Amino acid sequence: MNVMHGHVVACRETDEAPVPAEVQEAVRTLLRWAGDDPGREGLLDTPSRVGRAWREYCAGYEEDPAVHLKRTFEEVSGYDEVVLLRDIPFHSHCEHHLAPIVGTASIAYLPTDRVVGISKLARVLHGYARRLQIQERLTAEIAQCIWDNLDPLGVAVVVKATHGCMTGRGVRTHGVDMVTSKLLGCFREDPSSRKEVLSLMNAN
Ligand SMILES: Nc1nc2c(ncn2[C@@H]2O[C@H](COP(=O)(O)OP(=O)(O)OP(=O)(O)O)[C@@H](O)[C@H]2O)c(=O)[nH]1
Numbered sequence: 402m403n404v405m406h407g408h409v410v411a412c413r414e415t416d417e418a419p420v421p422a423e424v425q426e427a428v429r430t431l432l433r434w435a436g437d438d439p440g441r442e443g444l445l446d447t448p449s450r451v452g453r454a455w456r457e458y459c460a461g462y463e464e465d466p467a468v469h470l471k472r473t474f475e476e477v478s479g480y481d482e483v484v485l486l487r488d489i490p491f492h493s494h495c496e497h498h499l500a501p502i503v504g505t506a507s508i509a510y511l512p513t514d515r516v517v518g519i520s521k522l523a524r525v526l527h528g529y530a531r532r533l534q535i536q537e538r539l540t541a542e543i544a545q546c547i548w549d550n551l552d553p554l555g556v557a558v559v560v561k562a563t564h565g566c567m568t569g570r571g572v573r574t575h576g577v578d579m580v581t582s583k584l585l586g587c588f589r590e591d592p593s594s595r596k597e598v599l600s601l602m603n604a605n
């Protein structure tokens with residue numbers, strides 16, 4: 402079972418929520434459309450499982466990721482350099498095909514006098530990733546949330562991901578990462594700050 406208390410609660414809620422009959426019927430329709438028989442034994446519980454799974458994949462709709470940035474603490478040692486969380490794995494779904502987007506995000510900010518618990522940057526990422534997304538919007542939403550709530554001198558977000566809709570279907574091209582970045586404040590305006598943060602991220 403998950404060790405983090407908040408996560409346990411969230412999973413229980415999604416596990417226990419009854420899946421409405423119309424949602425289950427929609428999954429049966431899709432199974433039929435895919436060419437299978439929703440009445441065969443192995444698929445009998447699939448409609449309710451899929452319903453619960455989609456509540457979990459899209460649990461981000463039930464939260465405002467900004468709440469994770471409300472508790473800040475004063476940085477007392479005079480640290481005034483970049484804070485970076487690098488290569489955080491995430492899982493999302495594309496809004497075009499509902500196919501998985503799997504990748505990593507690096508999130509950095511240059512604080513003023515207040516900093517946030519570092520795990521909160523990953524929580525903001527997951528809050529937006531657990532929705533239907535395109536990668537550009539995911540990247541921009543994370544950056545904007547940190548910019549609006551921490552009032553930092555700069556924010557940089559770089560996302561690298563593979564898109565299931567490009568591997569499992571369509572163009573069926575494997576091994577390709579999509580890379581997106583959003584830079585705000587000093588990382589956007591000052592070339593040396595930009596170079597430094599991208600170099601710390603190994604993204605230049
Ligand atoms: N820019 C962007 N495109 C994405 C993302 N995820 C998926 N796509 C693309 O969205 C496009 C949707 O194009 P459409 O032509 O409407 O859909 P399609 O016929 O299924 O396209 P193909 O995937 O080329 O078969 C595709 O090119 C996908 O590769 C994303 O996060 N950002």
Ligand SMILES: [Zn+2]
Binds near residue numbers: 495496497498499500
């Ligand atoms: Zn897609």
